[in-house]
Amino acid sequence: MTQAxxxxxxRARNLGVVLHEIRRSGPITRAALAEITxxxxxxxxxxxxxxxxxxxxxxxxxLREGERGRPGTAVxxxxxxxxxxxxxxxxxxxxxxxxxxxxxxxxRRTQAVDNRSTSxxxxxxxxxxxxxxxxxxxRSKGLVIAGSTLAVPGPxxxxxxxxxxxxxxxxxxxxxxxxxPVTVExxxxxxxxxELWFGSGHDDFLHVSGEANIGAGLVVGxxxxxxxxxxxxxxxxxxxxxxxxxxxxGGRGCLEQYAGQEALLxxxxxxxxxxxLVERLRGGETTALRACDRAGQALGVALTSAVxxxxxxxxxxxxxxxxxxxxxxxxxxxxxxxxxxxxxxxVPGLGVSRLGGAAATLGAAGQVIHRIIADPGAHxxxxxxxxx
Amino acid sequence: MTQAxxxxxxRARNLGVVLHEIRRSGPITRAALAEITxxxxxxxxxxxxxxxxxxxxxxxxxLREGERGRPGTAVxxxxxxxxxxxxxxxxxxxxxxxxxxxxxxxxRRTQAVDNRSTSxxxxxxxxxxxxxxxxxxxRSKGLVIAGSTLAVPGPxxxxxxxxxxxxxxxxxxxxxxxxxPVTVExxxxxxxxxELWFGSGHDDFLHVSGEANIGAGLVVGxxxxxxxxxxxxxxxxxxxxxxxxxxxxGGRGCLEQYAGQEALLxxxxxxxxxxxLVERLRGGETTALRACDRAGQALGVALTSAVxxxxxxxxxxxxxxxxxxxxxxxxxxxxxxxxxxxxxxxVPGLGVSRLGGAAATLGAAGQVIHRIIADPGAHxxxxxxxxx
DNA sequence: ATGTTAAGTCCAGAAGATGGATTAAAACGG
DNA sequence: CCGTTTTAATCCATCTTCTGGACTTAACAT
Numbered sequence: 001m002t003q004a005x006x007x008x009x010x011r012a013r014n015l016g017v018v019l020h021e022i023r024r025s026g027p028i029t030r031a032a033l034a035e036i037t038x039x040x041x042x043x044x045x046x047x048x049x050x051x052x053x054x055x056x057x058x059x060x061x062x063l064r065e066g067e068r069g070r071p072g073t074a075v076x077x078x079x080x081x082x083x084x085x086x087x088x089x090x091x092x093x094x095x096x097x098x099x100x101x102x103x104x105x106x107x108r109r110t111q112a113v114d115n116r117s118t119s120x121x122x123x124x125x126x127x128x129x130x131x132x133x134x135x136x137x138x139r140s141k142g143l144v145i146a147g148s149t150l151a152v153p154g155p156x157x158x159x160x161x162x163x164x165x166x167x168x169x170x171x172x173x174x175x176x177x178x179x180x181p182v183t184v185e186x187x188x189x190x191x192x193x194x195e196l197w198f199g200s201g202h203d204d205f206l207h208v209s210g211e212a213n214i215g216a217g218l219v220v221g222x223x224x225x226x227x228x229x230x231x232x233x234x235x236x237x238x239x240x241x242x243x244x245x246x247x248x249x250g251g252r253g254c255l256e257q258y259a260g261q262e263a264l265l266x267x268x269x270x271x272x273x274x275x276x277l278v279e280r281l282r283g284g285e286t287t288a289l290r291a292c293d294r295a296g297q298a299l300g301v302a303l304t305s306a307v308x309x310x311x312x313x314x315x316x317x318x319x320x321x322x323x324x325x326x327x328x329x330x331x332x333x334x335x336x337x338x339x340x341x342x343x344x345x346x347v348p349g350l351g352v353s354r355l356g357g358a359a360a361t362l363g364a365a366g367q368v369i370h371r372i373i374a375d376p377g378a379h380x381x382x383x384x385x386x387x388x
Numbered sequence: 389m390t391q392a393x394x395x396x397x398x399r400a401r402n403l404g405v406v407l408h409e410i411r412r413s414g415p416i417t418r419a420a421l422a423e424i425t426x427x428x429x430x431x432x433x434x435x436x437x438x439x440x441x442x443x444x445x446x447x448x449x450x451l452r453e454g455e456r457g458r459p460g461t462a463v464x465x466x467x468x469x470x471x472x473x474x475x476x477x478x479x480x481x482x483x484x485x486x487x488x489x490x491x492x493x494x495x496r497r498t499q500a501v502d503n504r505s506t507s508x509x510x511x512x513x514x515x516x517x518x519x520x521x522x523x524x525x526x527r528s529k530g531l532v533i534a535g536s537t538l539a540v541p542g543p544x545x546x547x548x549x550x551x552x553x554x555x556x557x558x559x560x561x562x563x564x565x566x567x568x569p570v571t572v573e574x575x576x577x578x579x580x581x582x583e584l585w586f587g588s589g590h591d592d593f594l595h596v597s598g599e600a601n602i603g604a605g606l607v608v609g610x611x612x613x614x615x616x617x618x619x620x621x622x623x624x625x626x627x628x629x630x631x632x633x634x635x636x637x638g639g640r641g642c643l644e645q646y647a648g649q650e651a652l653l654x655x656x657x658x659x660x661x662x663x664x665l666v667e668r669l670r671g672g673e674t675t676a677l678r679a680c681d682r683a684g685q686a687l688g689v690a691l692t693s694a695v696x697x698x699x700x701x702x703x704x705x706x707x708x709x710x711x712x713x714x715x716x717x718x719x720x721x722x723x724x725x726x727x728x729x730x731x732x733x734x735v736p737g738l739g740v741s742r743l744g745g746a747a748a749t750l751g752a753a754g755q756v757i758h759r760i761i762a763d764p765g766a767h768x769x770x771x772x773x774x775x776x
Numbered sequence: 777a778t779g780t781t782a783a784g785t786c787c788a789g790a791a792g793a794t795g796g797a798t799t800a801a802a803a804c805g806g
Numbered sequence: 807c808c809g810t811t812t813t814a815a816t817c818c819a820t821c822t823t824c825t826g827g828a829c830t831t832a833a834c835a836t
Binding site for chain 4: 777778779781783784785786787788789790792794796797798799800801803804805806
Binding site: 393394395396398417418419429430432433455456457458459460461 | 811812813814815816817818823824825
């Protein structure tokens, strides 16, 4: 429900509005901030003062544009103090990254671990060590880690990883196995948010994160759409052909049976991984090309349904679909264009994510930063209790 | 963007919070309101006073539950003053309804008009007369119409009806043809909202409004999901079978080709309308039964995809699917259950709307009421300018 | 030099929420 | 049956936060 605005929450909210605007509009003077937010110069000045004190923004010198009057001193986000830790448990790797308030990636560590063969306790032991190393290194750069988020390959309910079929995990309360507070979230969702904050700059798009299974994250107006129970975006089990091959989900003809990593490699008759498939595609091998054609068509059908239902502004392909795009994208785009042409609905652009495998980890760190920017007051009071 | 909270908007917002809570928690004392909203008793008292003055709530006598102390005087929404007008242009009818603040339907008028054969100007002339009669009648009951919304059978962009294929209309600025301010909105969306406010009481569901074309409205957390451009919910053109019959949208095998009104009647070999089809189904006619089987299966396939993508809490069938439910629902439910069984995703309940054809008109009026409750301050100042 | 313009700060004041004291109305208990 | 307890609602002084105009500062124009 909409919460009541108390006096202090009004301040917190406005502080967030100001900081958000500083982020959005780059170096900007207090006067311009006042104009944009609708607050008075007085109020903005006081808030900027607090943010300066908390090390969240810096004055970046006079800003003059040949105008007549006194030049304003611009303020912008500071990347020197506040930072966030993003973590990811993948099927065959662990990774961590540290991102500062300006969303600059300050450090990144990846470690190959085959998590299919290890228990949650063991995996999380490795992750803990990785995280500690990252935090120490960030600290040596003068950064303070304000929080962390962990990306996991499966649906999450309130901190509980419900099922990660590719890890063989079920109902693991992942956060409790670490010795620092962490938010746990679905990898597909975080990859979409990674694309939002570190990617092409769209505000409305459907991000397809084809890893071992095909997930999708829908971003509308800069916010993630989660559905009623948080399980939205299961693009992999959208039905492409109702009479198609049986799927482990109980259905038949799910997208995953045509364009999932496993199905694709099998159809292409490739025993290795995606890199080998790409190799063969480059070599023009017919079986491989035909498998990608089929996958591209199936993806087009599934995305057509997705567009009808969710009306995304654009479509961004990530995960395995990024390297395969040259051999898949054409079919997919043709399918979409043909099937959406007859209505007034605009055909969303189809593109590739440039983030590669880092999308989810970046999204995880970005989520922490995003929360701080939305409510800087909380961060100011928790980190500087004696300064009020 | 999140807007800055100025001093006056804080008051407006809290007034909305209080009124919302009065609506949600029925007759409730000021003390309980203070506890729930987190505001102080003083603040709540003052606000309730203003709302009483504006005729939006009434004191409904002492509320005593055998407790020890002084009994509180409960306040609840008043249905005696503020009301809203809901309008609808259908393919073969116009309708209007008046709903008061308590969401009680105070009056309803429907008029059969074949809008396929008339121009927008002509149709809206009829609608205007219908609306005026409704407003007059409401006024004679002491009600004040605070606003109106109009449901139209097609996608709307910012007041512009983009296309209504079943009316043969295109790019009509509907609101300008009436002599009172009106919000224009897609019929499928409003039907979903009608179901939300006047229906079964769910807060998360997908409402399927099968009229001439099949639309769907997704409600999540009590709010309508519109997608990036407001065209989400086109369930009728979700692909059921990629090689199926061609559809006017440019695709093949869209749901509408199996379960749309036209396709269904044709497959059942019925020349009349849905009532005749129901008649034949009751008589056990094989062609009709088989057509419904096929439609039910197709609907199940499309809904499976929709569930995967949007994770609705429940599914509510409205429009033509309500009367046909006994012959369609079983197949649809089987399909959903079978195809969702293998994952942890809960199977959403499948039910029928009890609102019949009135859903969209009710939703239209409800939207106005909902806005007033969210921001009663605006209404109080516009209707009682001298009382501040 | 002097005027003009705009940025940023200062300060009195208004709007609105807060918290404790007070009054009001019921139930309980001897 | 009357005092005690308990809770509701209001009153009032206070506090917080934003507001709006006055003031100071810094650059450019003439």
